[in-house]
Amino acid sequence: MDDDMSQYYFTASMDSGKTLCSLLKAIQFQEISIAVLAECLNIFGSGEESSLKMYYRGEGSPLLLVLQPQSLTNVMTDCEISTQTADSVLELRDEDSSEVAKLVLKAPAFLGLLADLERSCDIMELQLSPEHPNVSIVTYGMQDRSCIDMPKSSEMVQSFSCEETVTLKYQLHHIRLIMKALAISSKVVVRFSSNGLLLLQLKLEKEDQRQMFSEFYIVPLLDD
Incomplete structure (x- = not known):
């Protein structure tokens, strides 16, 4: 070399x-x-x-x-x-958008919540508000609808900030793609942009105490 x-x-x-x-x-x-x-x-x-x-x-x-x-x-x-050259690079960050809400969650608890969601559901709606219950997770399937409320005082929540009510929808399958990373994580920071972009920042930890970080971007579903 x-x-x-x-x-x-x-x-x-x-x-x-x-x-x-x-x-x-x-x-x-x-x-x-x-x-x-x-x-x-x-x-x-x-x-x-x-x-x-x-x-x-x-x-x-x-x-x-x-x-x-x-x-x-x-x-x-x-x-x-061998490497490949991408035809184009997808740029998800929008300089004109601002952060409207932020959650810091315990990763093992959030992993358990995702694992418990009904598999037949394909859409997740996240409702965040400065008012109680602060966070509502609604899932929709062909014939099913379920809702989980999570106040900012929940043991799962390490910090919460939201100045106005926000409602956003995502493909539940896209959310579940982070579950392997969640399994070796201690904390996840969930950020919501004004354009609906969802950013999940995971703090991964190994048995030898090494720390790593990964980020996942998930685009919202558009209203019909």
Whole structure:
């Protein structure tokens, strides 16, 4: 590997490649090309901890990985992963929109709430208000409708801010996609923008106390 870092657009190093692998698995929604990267990170086996270095020269270049197991000396492996160029990059942030409500929830409790929602429902409506009960979660299916009220005094809620009543709808399937990441998280920050965009920021924690963060953006359903 060339030591001249100036030729690379991106470089990174980590003491633990397994940490990155865990994060990738938490945000992997389906069997796409991200699985190739996860396999490379586990090239020495799931029980072996390895240091990791990554290099990327720029558009059209492969992603280069250098892994070195901690239990073996003078052993190193290089991997090259072909990259793709996106036709366009989806930009969800809107500089003209403002934050209208914010929730900080305990991730295990929120995971349990999502797991308990009726599987036949496909739409989730979130109602936030400065007045009691503060948060209402309404789910709709073909023949079912259910509602869960959650006041800001709930043990699940660590903080709550909302100055005016907000009602937004989302595909419940999109919300459930974060459940794998929630399972290894301690806290989730839920932010609502004036344009309806839902941002979920998760604080992930590993057994070795390493902390990681991931963000999920979910666009709202438009009224008919």
